Amino acid sequence: MAVIEVTDLRRTFVVRSKGGRLRRERREVVAVDGVSFGIDAGEVVGFIGPNGAGKSTTIKMLTGILVPTSGRLHVDGLDPSRRRTELARRIGVVFGHRSGLWWDLPLRDSFALLARIYDVPRDRYRTNLATLVELLDLAPLLDVPVRQLSLGQRMRGDIAAALLHDPPILYLDEPTIGLDLISKARLRDFLRDLNAERGTTIMLTTHDLVDIEHICRRVMVIDAGRLVFDGDLTALQRVGGATRTVVVDLETQLEPVRVPGTTVTRVEGPRQWLSFPAHSSAAPIVSALAAAYDVVDLSIQEPAIEDVIRLLYAAG
Amino acid sequence: MTPRVGLYAAVATRGFRRYSTYRAATLAGIFTNTVFGVIIAYSFIALWDQRPSLGGYGQAQALTFVWVAQALIMPVGLFSGGIVDELSDRVRSGAVAIDLHRPIPLLWWRFAEDAGRAAYHFLTRGLAPVLVGSLLFDLAWPQRVSTYGVFLIAVALAIGVGFGIRFLLGLLAFWVIDVRGFVVMLTITQVFFSGMVLPLVVFPDALRTLAEALPFRCLVQIPADVLLHEDTGTTVLPLLGIQLLWLVALLVAGHLLTGAAVRKVVVQGG
Numbered sequence: 001m002a003v004i005e006v007t008d009l010r011r012t013f014v015v016r017s018k019g020g021r022l023r024r025e026r027r028e029v030v031a032v033d034g035v036s037f038g039i040d041a042g043e044v045v046g047f048i049g050p051n052g053a054g055k056s057t058t059i060k061m062l063t064g065i066l067v068p069t070s071g072r073l074h075v076d077g078l079d080p081s082r083r084r085t086e087l088a089r090r091i092g093v094v095f096g097h098r099s100g101l102w103w104d105l106p107l108r109d110s111f112a113l114l115a116r117i118y119d120v121p122r123d124r125y126r127t128n129l130a131t132l133v134e135l136l137d138l139a140p141l142l143d144v145p146v147r148q149l150s151l152g153q154r155m156r157g158d159i160a161a162a163l164l165h166d167p168p169i170l171y172l173d174e175p176t177i178g179l180d181l182i183s184k185a186r187l188r189d190f191l192r193d194l195n196a197e198r199g200t201t202i203m204l205t206t207h208d209l210v211d212i213e214h215i216c217r218r219v220m221v222i223d224a225g226r227l228v229f230d231g232d233l234t235a236l237q238r239v240g241g242a243t244r245t246v247v248v249d250l251e252t253q254l255e256p257v258r259v260p261g262t263t264v265t266r267v268e269g270p271r272q273w274l275s276f277p278a279h280s281s282a283a284p285i286v287s288a289l290a291a292a293y294d295v296v297d298l299s300i301q302e303p304a305i306e307d308v309i310r311l312l313y314a315a316g
Numbered sequence: 317m318t319p320r321v322g323l324y325a326a327v328a329t330r331g332f333r334r335y336s337t338y339r340a341a342t343l344a345g346i347f348t349n350t351v352f353g354v355i356i357a358y359s360f361i362a363l364w365d366q367r368p369s370l371g372g373y374g375q376a377q378a379l380t381f382v383w384v385a386q387a388l389i390m391p392v393g394l395f396s397g398g399i400v401d402e403l404s405d406r407v408r409s410g411a412v413a414i415d416l417h418r419p420i421p422l423l424w425w426r427f428a429e430d431a432g433r434a435a436y437h438f439l440t441r442g443l444a445p446v447l448v449g450s451l452l453f454d455l456a457w458p459q460r461v462s463t464y465g466v467f468l469i470a471v472a473l474a475i476g477v478g479f480g481i482r483f484l485l486g487l488l489a490f491w492v493i494d495v496r497g498f499v500v501m502l503t504i505t506q507v508f509f510s511g512m513v514l515p516l517v518v519f520p521d522a523l524r525t526l527a528e529a530l531p532f533r534c535l536v537q538i539p540a541d542v543l544l545h546e547d548t549g550t551t552v553l554p555l556l557g558i559q560l561l562w563l564v565a566l567l568v569a570g571h572l573l574t575g576a577a578v579r580k581v582v583v584q585g586g
């Protein structure tokens with residue numbers, strides 16, 4: 001069942017810029033241009049695109065703090081901007097570069113206050129808090145004022161804060177921005193578990209494609225306000241014309257090897273790079289190589305989604 | 317709207333605690349208020365020596381006025397700051413979007429938080445300087461206990477009016493990016509017309525009429541009058557009535573303006 005339904009969503013902004021000394025030019029900018037999609041309960045969707053593509057604008061409309069210029073929009077059966085307050089109880093929102101916590105207060109106090117704001121029953125609050133504290137490793141941080149937390153700690157706090165009221169839908173706007181590798185990995189694990197255990201529908205925007213590879217089963221790519229791709233990762237690789245690469249170390253230095261379905265892209269002494277379409281299997285290539293040549297060592301490089309997306313943008 | 321007293325009490329408690337974490341700032345503030353009070357007290361002594369019973373106040377009453385005014389500076393937010401800065405910063409940085417995601421009206425939330433802050437400032441930066449002032453000078457304290465009760469009501473209303481004014485100013489950030497100029501303007505107007513610099517009773521007639529038409533006297537002059545009048549009936553009740561009217565008017569304006577601001581953000585996209 002679709003919990004988020006978007007049909008032909010459009011949003012324009014009026015931008016005023018100085019035209020002359022007194023004259024001001026009014027220009028209409030289309031931020032989101034006829035986007036349609038549906039997201040089912042329990043899906044984890046990555047929402048990617050370059051800066052200014054319309055990601056945040058779309059998220060803002062989905063949370064109800066921005067009215068669409070036209071198009072239809074339903075989140076959990078509600079029209080977001082009309083029933084913003086009601087919807088607020090059913091969604092969790094995390095902005096990577098902003099905090100919903102109280103700067104001067106210990107983390108614990110922010111949680112207690114949010115539980116009241118969202119009318120979370122006392123028992124429920126206690127259980128939820130205990131779970132989140134354990135999963136996000138917040139126990140040593142509960143009595144620390146938010147201003148003293150590191151970015152990664154604060155982000156964990158913000159995510160816990162967004163989940164205290166058991167929202168079935170969670171929006172994350174660049175949740176891993178500025179985090180170190182370990183913090184990123186922990187956060188991804190947490191989000192995956194959250195989705196698996198509670199069935200929380202997650203929609204996240206990011207510039208870090210590793211986030212997508214690790215958490216999302218589905219990817220939507222938005223560019224210049226239009227949805228240019230919607231599907232799973234493998235399909236994205238196919239569309240983008242992405243390639244995988246076999247790096248092979250041969251016994252001796254040779255001319256570029258000949259293996260069907262591949263092209264040699266680089267030769268460096270006895271080492272050669274063979275690329276092939278990302279969606280096809282590496283197994284026949286590896287066995288063909290091993291049958292025809294003396295192979296010392298061999299590894300396979302997966303495509304970076306960055307490259308895939310760059311190709312996609314270039315093609316679109 | 318369902319009554320959510322527990323929630324607002326919790327928000328107010330957090331407002332109180334937020335400020336109580338900064339002990340050094342509180343001590344520095346108490347020191348400042350006290351020094352400030354002593355300086356004004358001596359200039360008032362000089363003034364009332366020259367013109368005894370100026371504005372109908374005796375010297376002891378004038379000195380009491382000085383210390384009451386000092387006690388009220390922080391609770392009513394006479395020098396602005398607090399909510400104005402926070403709200404305008406949040407609007408400018410876009411963090412206000414998070415506030416709008418909460419199922420709680422911005423106005424009441426901020427009011428509760430500011431009430432908690434004001435209570436903290438009243439108990440610390442309000443009472444401590446007054447204590448010092450009463451040791452250093454002869455003040456005219458009311459005899460009747462009930463007067464203090466009415467005074468506290470007047471202080472509570474003053475805090476509400478002070479919040480109402482600053483909330484409106486903070487909301488301006490939705491329309492003008494930089495509200496600092498307005499803040500300076502308001503602070504000067506507010507300090508002058510509240511009676512903080514000089515009690516309104518010594519103002520010349522024309523200026524006094526103007527001062528009485530403005531909400532600012534609810535902040536200092538009215539609470540001070542309530543304390544000095546020692547009368548709980550005919551003089552004091554209308555004064556509380558004026559405060560209440562301004563409070564309601566400002567909160568209604570705050571509510572309407574919040575609606576307009578939210579519509580602006582939601583419809584125009586900020």
